[in-house]
Amino acid sequence: EVQLVESGGGLVQPGRSLRLSCTASGFTFGDYFMSWVRQAPGKGLEWVGFIRSNSYGGTTEYAASVKGRFTISRDDSKGIAYLQMNSLKTEDTAVYYCGRDGTWPQFWGQGTLVTVSS
Amino acid sequence: EIVLTQSPGTLSLSPGERATLSCRASQSVSNNYLGWYQQKPGQAPRLLIYGASSRATGIPDRFSGSGSGTDFTLTISRLEPEDFAVYYCQQFGRSPPSLTFGGGTKVEIK
Numbered sequence: 001e002v003q004l005v006e007s008g009g010g011l012v013q014p015g016r017s018l019r020l021s022c023t024a025s026g027f028t029f030g031d032y033f034m035s036w037v038r039q040a041p042g043k044g045l046e047w048v049g050f051i052r053s054n055s056y057g058g059t060t061e062y063a064a065s066v067k068g069r070f071t072i073s074r075d076d077s078k079g080i081a082y083l084q085m086n087s088l089k090t091e092d093t094a095v096y097y098c099g100r101d102g103t104w105p106q107f108w109g110q111g112t113l114v115t116v117s118s
Numbered sequence: 119e120i121v122l123t124q125s126p127g128t129l130s131l132s133p134g135e136r137a138t139l140s141c142r143a144s145q146s147v148s149n150n151y152l153g154w155y156q157q158k159p160g161q162a163p164r165l166l167i168y169g170a171s172s173r174a175t176g177i178p179d180r181f182s183g184s185g186s187g188t189d190f191t192l193t194i195s196r197l198e199p200e201d202f203a204v205y206y207c208q209q210f211g212r213s214p215p216s217l218t219f220g221g222g223t224k225v226e227i228k
Contacts, residue, residue: 044220
């Protein structure tokens with residue numbers, strides 16, 4: 001069974017950093033692109049970015065709203081994808097979901113809440 | 119960047135009725151890279167349709183997708199109680215690679 005579990009969310013002050021983790025199981029992690037999507041309270045879904053599998057170079061793509069501040073990485077030996085978030089803004093407050101696949105994430109974690117507030 | 123506009127914003131229907139949800143793109147969606155998701159309160163999104171018309175694994179056949187170019191439709195043939203939720207369309211753009219979601223359609227019980 002495919003399982004994705006996000007962790008690392010919490011309350012953080014504007015301008016600070018936070019790293020989220022997405023721990024995967026039930027599939028060959030290294031074969032898949034991994035995506036991050038967020039949802040602000042009461043709002044719709046917003047794509048954050050994805051990381052390709054290493055067979056596709058392990059490169060990343062980001063939404064304009066987070067480019068230069070957020071970094072996605074992966075550790076295939078541990079089956080974990082990371083979202084490093086720097087220079088956080090109040091508008092980054094959201095539930096962050098990781099998903100398997102890049103084009104149409106089919107499997108998702110339950111999300112982790114990030115609250116950016118002073 | 120392609121913008122996806124979903125309509126209506128809210129659809130009020132009764133169980134057993136047919137639901138028709140629209141997703142319109144500001145530019146043509148290449149290779150029908152269009153998907154549909156269902157989301158219930160407090161839950162992660164669930165992929166229903168990919169490639170505009172292919173059902174994802176385990177999705178009942180009352181859900182169907184159609185369309186091409188700039189106009190896409192999600193149809194739920196007969197609403198079951200568990201189908202009342204918010205539905206999002208999503209496209210994958212290749213240049214630059216990115217995903218875009220529509221604003222969502224809420225299907226509520228009338």
